[in-house]
Amino acid sequence: MTTTAPVTTTAEDPIARDDLPAPKDASRRLLGSLLRPHRARVALGAALLLSQQAAVQAVPLLVAYAIDRGVPALRDRDDTGPLIAVAVAYLVCALGAGGFQYVFIRVAARINQGILLELRGRIYRHAQALSLDFHDRYTSGRLISRATSDVQSLRELLNEGLQELLIVLVSVVYIGGLLFYLDPGLGGAALLSFVPLWLLVRGYRRRSAERFSRRSTAIAAVIVKFSETLNGIRPVQAFRRERTNDADFDALNRRHERINGDTLLEMARFVTLSRLVASAATAGIVLWGAQRVTSGDLELGALAAGALYVRRLYDPLDRFAMILNNYQSAVASLEKIAGLLHQRPGIPEPERPKPLPPARAGAPGREVVFEDVRFAYRTGGEVLPRFRLTLPAGEVTALVGATGAGKSTLAKLLARFYDPTEGRVLLDGTDLRDLSAAELRRAVVMVTQEAFLFSGTVAENIALGRPDATREEIEAAARAIGAHAFIAGLPEGYDTDVRKRGGRISAGQRQLVAFARVLLADPAVAILDEATSSLDIPGERAVQDAMETVLRGRTAVVIAHRLSTVEIADRVLVMEAGRVVEDGPPARLIGAPGRFATLHRTWRESLA
Known part of the structure; x- marks a missing residue:
């Protein structure tokens, strides 16, 4: 076929580099447009999550009440009423937390599947609408990567990480408020311990964002090579390109492995350092609280509840690292998808289409x-x-x-x-x-x-x-x-x-x-x-x-x-x-x- 091909793109061509330009807030607006049809379900999910966490975080308060009020009432007045009330309240909280979480998971699943369904459909429809000029430079393998591995990254966040992230954030707010309610000193100490943790999270986010962007590009290159080889399998076998292709694919595959390893190593550093900070903070708060109990400044039940809350505050750190991994991966993927969807078709539809004049009688052709x-x-x-x-x-x-x-x-x-x-x-x-x-x-x-x-x-x-x-x-x-x-x-x-x-x-x-x-x-x-x-x-x-x-x-x-x-x-x-x-x-x-x-x-x- 005789073709006049476009001039080969250079390294400066953003489409050839898989770096499609888009406004800074394009990914945020894309996510907002995906969530907008589900506003009612999002509001219901938020209410369910708040209710579930309220039930979960009420348990240490019940422990404090049992120690400071229930046990003395049983010991001094042989009154079992406070402890029975605590047991009933504990059962209600457990049932409430389980029920709210069950409904929340069902609502969240409906939202997640709706978002993913719409996003895949948008990518598919938009790819068909883009002009040949775009497709000549942006390979089908990269489009496949956008619709598969990048959507998969978002799916992992929505299905697995987002619920955990929301629970961690809501629990931190609840626990911080309850610690201040139990004792302002405990609340202040816990809040102060979050300063080094916040600095760790901030540094991890900054470094991992760049690594996840590189990882998304690396896996796209692997998919492009795989797709290109299979589409051209006849000339590959005819010209004995198997070994050369193996070497090229191996280099791309190892590059992806190396970048992925760097990402996991960054997460390991964050987990180790955050555990050290959390352990030191927990030990310090408990020791300081024990001294205040012996001096009469703090009740024993309040210290027990405070210790439980502090442990709950730091327990999610390991999961938080995985959540941040999912989050950074999803953000990098969403930015690439937003860049693709931001591309405008080179052959736009007219705002006011005109009809063709009637065809000449007996002649289907037109001038x-x-x-x-x-x-x-x-x-x-x-x-x-x-x-x-x-x-x-x-x-x-x-x-x-x-x-x-x-x-x-x-x-x-x-x-x-x-x-x-x-x-x-x-x-x-x-x-x-x-x-x-x-x-x-x-x-x-x-x-x-x-x-x-x-x-x-x-x-x-x-x-x-x-x-x-x-x-x-x-x-x-x-x-x-x-x-x-x-x-x-x-x-x-x-x-x-x-x-x-x-x-x-x-x-x-x-x-x-x-x-x-x-x-x-x-x-x-x-x-x-x-x-x-x-x-x-x-x-x-x-x-x-x-x-x-x-x-x-x-x-x-x-x-x-x-x-x-x-x-x-x-x-x-x-x-x-x-x-x-x-x-x-x-x-x-x-x-x-x-x-x-x-x-x-x-x-x-x-x-x-």
Whole structure:
């Protein structure tokens, strides 16, 4: 297939670096938009969590009451009432904490699954809406990484870490308030001990954020390499690239392992240092409290409750490190997803679409005009210098020329896969930029050399452009193209699954299915990009017959290397360096001295 590829991106290209730019608060706004539909459930979850923690944190107060009030009442007055009340209250707290947590987990699960479902859907829909210019530079492997490993990082936080994080934060607030309620001195001491812990957390967050961002990029590189190798498995095996690929993949895999190891080592440092600080703080608070009990400044029950609270305050530190790991991983992933979703489609929908004028009676084709069009890729130099070109309605125009001459770029402008840098492309006088995507795709259809088929049945692939077509209409299109015989011979006929990329049928058969798809869609303009270049002679003849059926009466642009394809054209444009250097009917150009005559003579000699 003749293509005019974009200039290779450099290291400065953010898309090529997997570093998509986005506003600083893009990830926060993305998370807010994901949470917004679940506001009622979020409020209910918050109320349940507060209630659950209130029940849990009431237990040390019951211990203090039992020591300072219940035991003396039993000892001095043989009164069991206070201790019975404590036991009942303990049972109520236990049942309440369990019940609130059960309902909270169910509500949180509904929220989490809703967020993940919406996020995957957004990534998928947005990836389809982005222009070819973006996809040429941002590999499919990176997109897969965004929708899998990065969403997985967020899933781990939502399903496992977020509940723990909220419980830790709420318990710290509860415990701090209760410590001050029991004794301001204990509360102040516990609060003072949090200063070194806060400094540790702050440093850990800063260092781990950079490591998690690097880890996300490293795993994306692994996925890209894996995907690229499997997509190109034929040339890999044909050119014995297995060992080289193994070495490249091993280097990427080891890089990911090293970065992941650095992340775990950072967590180990945080856990060790935080345990030392917590142990020293707990021992100091208990010793100081014991001295106050002996001097009569503090009741024994208050010290016991305070010791329990201090232990509860520091117990989550190990879990907090894991939570911070999940949090930093999720933040890094969310930033990358936000960067992807922040990319705007290069081919935007018009704010006020215009309809195409009614088609001419008896002629499905429409006139195409390139009006002072110039085109340059975003990352490279000029590909098509300014030119004017008119393709009359119903005329079949062949584009020929060397690789890189600009043929495919011109076709992609007509299909509006790109917009001109300057000028307009008009369809019956209407700028393509003023047409809605739906109307444009009904009017203009492109068939590539690959004739891409999706997993599914033959009938589903033919009906791709008209999903509402009946089985009779599908079969009629296949018969008109000459594809019915081979389809009927498949194991399940039109219901045969063609499998990945249509691998169950031959290249020529895929092209016939693609032509049946075009015929059923009934566009005004058909673009055929190297439709026969990969076929043998019998396959080429069958496809050429199908081409004549498809193109009859339509405006068509045919890009061809094999000049046998040009024979069905009304007009030939010879392109060189983005310019049309010869223009005329095939017979006239063959008879005149020029580039097309030379090409045709060389082609005829190659057949001899």
